Amino acid sequence: MRMAFYPAIASLLLVCCTVVAGDSGNKWTISKRLVPAPMGASEVLRNAIIATPAPDVRQRLKNFEKIDWGAMKRARAASRTFPLSDLGKYLNVEIRSDEINGVKVHHVIPSEIDPKFNNALFLYLHGGAYVFGAGDNSVSEAAVISNTSKIRALSVDYRMPPADPFPAAVDDVVTVYRHVLKTTAAKSIAIGGTSAGGGLSLAAVHQFISLNLDVPGAIYAGTPWSDLTKTGDTLYTNEGLDRILVTYDGLLKAAALLYADGNDLKNPLLSPVYGSFDKFPPTYLVTGTRDLFLSDTVRVHRKLRTAGIVADLNVYEALSHAGYVYNPASPESQQTYGEMREFLRTHLQ
């Protein structure tokens, strides 16, 4: 096959497509537009979007010009805390808080365990931009996964900044993983989470590999924050369309810098998309067309696939960042956790 000939062939294919000139160069100006409620999304999601005020990027940036991290962490934790006993009751899981070699963890045991998962464990890492989501709040999605997949989960309440920036979180995950490996085969362990939890899961696997630890049997990368820099194309194109994150500038950028603590943001332990995926286990990925991290997700998927790794990408129509988490009664949520269960059943030993 002579590549030199290819441009000529390319011009033959799909002849409906001519590009018309406008402004040019390194940056394109994309004009203002009206975006209607997404008629191709589920009714639940569409109604939720209709009920949501359009995200206001400028207001959002103003809100996060100056951040008092300590005060914000306390306020968020206080406003969202839900007693673990109630969470466990409603999701039919038993939750027990513990410490492993100094790292806070929460054990989650479902009322029924899938016989396939008798010896398996889901190592869960919570989201929250590497700053928020600690304590009791860190267990919620782990409880959902434990309940839907009928698998034991261990939620790692890893250290975070301002007190404990990178690499504390990665170190804590390694500490817990080493401990788990004493009683559980690596191939029977899944690791995963959403947003920063997805990114940290990928970063932790990079670290496991560099430490010559056996890799887990599967990864759940829910819209992973795989790149702390402002590189992904959808950070620009989906700005203001993502009703959850709204914009990278402001809170996310500040959180990235706070967490990185002066380290190179492209260090694969901070931005796992920049690492090698050659030795990675099968990975299940979820995102949406309006997700600010759509690019962060598909770039990881492509790197996994070109490394020859089994990687299952799922993109939901008009879904914002982590939208499947916010309404567990929605089809998006039920499909995500239902298909994850099948993925784990296929790939965990």
Add this chain to the structure above:
Amino acid sequence: MRMAFYPAIASLLLVCCTVVAGDSGNKWTISKRLVPAPMGASEVLRNAIIATPAPDVRQRLKNFEKIDWGAMKRARAASRTFPLSDLGKYLNVEIRSDEINGVKVHHVIPSEIDPKFNNALFLYLHGGAYVFGAGDNSVSEAAVISNTSKIRALSVDYRMPPADPFPAAVDDVVTVYRHVLKTTAAKSIAIGGTSAGGGLSLAAVHQFISLNLDVPGAIYAGTPWSDLTKTGDTLYTNEGLDRILVTYDGLLKAAALLYADGNDLKNPLLSPVYGSFDKFPPTYLVTGTRDLFLSDTVRVHRKLRTAGIVADLNVYEALSHAGYVYNPASPESQQTYGEMREFLRTHLQ
């Protein structure tokens, strides 16, 4: 699991995310923005985007206010025709034009056939918005696929409007498929194409099922035009970002109406996303984050997966509609056709 409790749980998850009020209701105003060249895309794609003037939506609409279909078809065919003999020579395939029960076809035989595909056939349907891309031009991607997958291909030069609107194209595919079934097992046949070719492939499989024909062994749905209506969310959000299609309004909308010829655009034989996917074969799907048909592709993927069908979705960073077709030396193109080969090897009998 009590769903009534879920909103409370949901508020616990990912606490970094608060939505800030702006305008609201059924339509959101998304503000003008500057989108830089995508640093996370391949170097080849990024340079191609830098070299491209930003798509001009208004100019594009003006260009297609009044369309003389006959003149446009002739002009496009004339400007793009490349002798089949040269195409064959450069891609190491033999191309032979033929007719099957009145339908024009092109046989494509690669110089080397994968032993796994000794009895297999790729039934190829070209793109071009159901109006363009006929004749010699219709064979190009079939030749690329035949060469890269080392599989025989049969490219269907189906009838198109203005002379022959829907359902002529579907009928022609059925005619050829019935003929092929006489000598080839259904499970050894792949069907597919890009854009309208992907949409027509999905529509044809709907028709095979309603005619009680055995379904093929695999489908290649390259950024399929699965919905002729303006429903997909990315028709709005990626308008002007997709440098190939640019906008639904104008040419695409006119082509949809011309092809449909007064029939309901949501007929699954016109817009296959609205059909049932219960009996579909394994399907390989490709799109990009800037693709106007990103939604059309992921909506089909979701419908396939919820129907329990093997479906492999691949989304390329910053790629416009069918961008993998235009630069076959690009990583996006090589990954698409390389991974399709493995998909066919796995799923064709």
